[in-house]
Amino acid sequence: MGRRDPDFTSDGLYLPDDVSAMADAFKVACAKLGALADQDEVRRAMAIVIAHHYDMGLRRTDRMVASAASLGRIVGKTPDLPGSGTAGRRTAPAGVRDTEFGP
Numbered sequence: 004m005g006r007r008d009p010d011f012t013s014d015g016l017y018l019p020d021d022v023s024a025m026a027d028a029f030k031v032a033c034a035k036l037g038a039l040a041d042q043d044e045v046r047r048a049m050a051i052v053i054a055h056h057y058d059m060g061l062r063r064t065d066r067m068v069a070s071a072a073s074l075g076r077i078v079g080k081t082p083d084l085p086g087s088g089t090a091g092r093r094t095a096p097a098g099v100r101d102t103e104f105g106p
Contacts, residue, residue, distance in 0.1 A: 021057065028053050028064050032071035039079040048078045 017025070032049050033040035040046060049071035056067045 017057075024062070024064070025053050025057055025067075028067040028071065031064070031068045032075060035068065035072045036075050036079070040075060042079055045075045045079040049075045 029050060032053070033046070036045065040049070052071045052074050053067045056062075056070060061067065
């Protein structure tokens with residue numbers, strides 16, 4: 004897969020090869036985390052990290068996987084704060100939770 008400019012279609016969507024590369028990185032990151040990757044917040048945080056890496060031109064799969072897995076571990080193991088109103092469920096950090104995608 005060669006480098007393309009721009010990396011988006013004219014509609015602002017990722018090209019199929021790009022989606023495939025990001026999906027592969029996501030699958031590997033999930034495999035590294037095991038059961039921790041079953042949490043929705045962990046999966047969302049990892050997907051966002053991979054997309055941001057890709058958007059910045061950082062396409063090395065090993066680096067995307069390492070960053071995504073590291074954040075996934077943090078999000079998955081962050082305890083709920085007393086009085087936060089989230090007892091019994093975990094939430095992604097505000098910066099991750101509030102991220103919007105789009106061109």
